Amino acid sequence: MADLVTFQLPQSVSGSESDVALGLTMIRAWRRDGIFQLRMSEAQLEKAQRAFESSRRFFRQPLEDKARCVSDSTYSGYVASGEELTAGEADYSEIFTVCKDVPLTDARVQARWPCHGPAPWPDETYRRDMKEHTDELGSTGERLLRLVALGLGLEVGALTALTRDGWHHMRVLRFPARSTTATRGIGAHTDYGLLVIAAQDDVGGLYIRPPVEGEKRRRNWLPGESSAGMYEHDEPWTFVKPVPDVLTVFPGDILQFLTRGYLLSTPHKVALNTRERFAMAYFHEPHFEACVRPLTTPGPDEYIHYGSHFTNMFMRCYPDRITTQRILDEDRLTTLAWLREDAVLRTAPVEDLPLPLHRAAS
Numbered sequence: 001m002a003d004l005v006t007f008q009l010p011q012s013v014s015g016s017e018s019d020v021a022l023g024l025t026m027i028r029a030w031r032r033d034g035i036f037q038l039r040m041s042e043a044q045l046e047k048a049q050r051a052f053e054s055s056r057r058f059f060r061q062p063l064e065d066k067a068r069c070v071s072d073s074t075y076s077g078y079v080a081s082g083e084e085l086t087a088g089e090a091d092y093s094e095i096f097t098v099c100k101d102v103p104l105t106d107a108r109v110q111a112r113w114p115c116h117g118p119a120p121w122p123d124e125t126y127r128r129d130m131k132e133h134t135d136e137l138g139s140t141g142e143r144l145l146r147l148v149a150l151g152l153g154l155e156v157g158a159l160t161a162l163t164r165d166g167w168h169h170m171r172v173l174r175f176p177a178r179s180t181t182a183t184r185g186i187g188a189h190t191d192y193g194l195l196v197i198a199a200q201d202d203v204g205g206l207y208i209r210p211p212v213e214g215e216k217r218r219r220n221w222l223p224g225e226s227s228a229g230m231y232e233h234d235e236p237w238t239f240v241k242p243v244p245d246v247l248t249v250f251p252g253d254i255l256q257f258l259t260r261g262y263l264l265s266t267p268h269k270v271a272l273n274t275r276e277r278f279a280m281a282y283f284h285e286p287h288f289e290a291c292v293r294p295l296t297t298p299g300p301d302e303y304i305h306y307g308s309h310f311t312n313m314f315m316r317c318y319p320d321r322i323t324t325q326r327i328l329d330e331d332r333l334t335t336l337a338w339l340r341e342d343a344v345l346r347t348a349p350v351e352d353l354p355l356p357l358h359r360a361a362s
């Protein structure tokens with residue numbers, strides 16, 4: 001395949017004619033290739049490189065030191081090789097997950113909301129380098145979503161309304177070199193959120209599946225429709241060639257849901273290479289309490305409560321982690337169900353509200 005399309009992001013996205021044209025071109029690239037590239041600015045590149053260097057330093061530490069970076073209140077922290085499951089099979093990557101760093105004094109932590117708590121950083125330098133990089137990607141994600149909204153024919157702020165105080169997170173991944181004991185990188189899957197913005201080193205190993213005319217794609221957000229393992233051994237898969245100075249961008253499950261499949265969540269998988277490989281996958285997400293509904297004519301029961309979706313997906317990937325245990329032991333899923341009910345009611349199409357609320361809202 002020819003090289004991927006590469007775009008340059010404007011400093012701000014106001015809804016000008018050139019913004020609309022760029023948004024349309026991006027949507028066209030996704031619908032054809034499933035992915036595109038963004039050229040990084042000097043400042044972005046510096047922050048990305050520092051985050052890579054800091055991560056290499058972290059992963060070089062002895063296993064027992066890394067293994068201390070876990071928490072029973074958040075999925076932030078270290079995931080050892082073999083701990084993560086995709087389609088029920090262990091992946092050989094080691095990971096440091098960066099979720100929202102919520103202090104113990106925060107009301108949501110005190111109220112025992114699932115997945116909320118302070119990130120178990122190994123040290124202050126790592127915290128600072130990852131924060132600077134993820135903040136930069138946060139700004140990239142917001143500008144991208146404004147362009148995507150325009151490309152879909154929506155108001156410029158239609159999608160970023162969902163991402164105020166977004167539950168953005170990142171996975172820093174180290175893949176070992178292929179060996180007789182390590183054979184699998186990460187199995188085919190789709191990512192859960194809105195946007196996946198990733199950087200990789202020069203080794204290579206990532207493959208994505210472009211849209212295929214007439215091919216059935218699963219709705220990964222539904223309990224019976226996991227996309228994990230789908231078409232893993234069937235072509236076509238596109239090798240994402242490592243290119244210096246670019247980020248790769250593709251849609252996650254929520255964009256597929258929002259657009260009723262006009263945009264597809266891009267399936268991808270990672271093969272091990274002859275050298276170790278590092279990648280950073282950043283997920284630009286709705287806020288935890290968001291109730292996401294399809295952009296066109298949503299039915300009353302058509303919604304994804306983002307906090308429930310995130311919690312379900314992480315519990316499925318890490319069934320034995322202490323975070324999952326604590327959610328179950330403390331019945332935090334009941335707290336989550338209350339949050340969900342509240343969010344659903346707040347965003348119900350007006351005609352579906354019970355009568356007194358219907359009057360209040362109109």
Ligand SMILES: O=C(O)CCC(=O)C(=O)O
Pocket residue numbers: 171173186191198200206268269270279280281
């Ligand atoms: O290794 C990569 O480039 C992608 C990793 C990935 O798919 C993930 O973390 O979900």
Ligand SMILES: [Fe+2]
Pocket residue numbers: 189190191268281
């Ligand atoms: Fe992924």
